[in-house]
Amino acid sequence: MFHLDTLSTLVAATLVLLLGRKLVQTVPFLKKYTIPEPVAGGLLVALALLALKKSMDIEIDFDMSLKDPLMLAFFATIGLNANLASLRAGGKVLGTFLIVVVGLLLLQNALGIGMATLLGLDPLMGLLAGSITLSGGHGTGAAWSKLFVERYGFANATEVAMACATFGLVLGGLIGGPVARYLVKHSSSPDGTPDDQVAPTAFEKPDVGRVITSLVLIESIA
Secondary structure (H helix, E strand, O other), rough: EEOHHHHHHHHHHHHHHHHHHHHHHHHHHHHHHOOHHHHHHHHHHHHHHHHHHHEEEEEEEOOOOOHHHHHHHHHHHHOOOOOOOHHHHHHHHHHHHHHHHHHHHHHHHHHHHHHHHHOOOOOOHHHHHOHHHHOHHHHHHHHHHHHHHHHHOOOOOOHHHHHHHHHHHHHHOOOOHHHHHHHHHHOOOOOOEEHHHHHOOOOOOOOOOOOOHHHHHHHHHO
């Protein structure tokens, strides 16, 4: 087993993001369907690590000490581009979207608990496989899994949460882009203009100098 220390892990993560960026820029399919750069690079590296493990029994262990600080930084800064003007610009469409999202969150939890019960598993696993991870992601999954372990004695809750969140992230990235492209291409605005020809609104493209992304962080550090 090869162990990467904190600095090596950070460098490796940076290289994975840059690899994903290069893949999306050079592979027409990935760019056409808006596959997220972390998904493109991360999936390729994950498959490579799996091949090393299965074929040569080589395993790489990453230092996770920066996981919590980086997740806190991410969630603390994710809303910096949001403002009330953008929310007002969303109008009725944003309200409808909010109602649909809440309904889907409830549906995720209902399906998760229902399937866990049918399979004879702990219903808490159904919650972890529901909106906690599929909508909340790794950060929310890590927070709730700790509560499940300490308060309800659900062993391996963290591992289940990370697996479900990763599954949701990868499939969401692979499915979301093509579906969104199809919907935009086959829908139109109220005046009949195709959605892919409509100029971005203030809500979709706020007037900011630089959008905060993982790559911007990497470029700033570099």
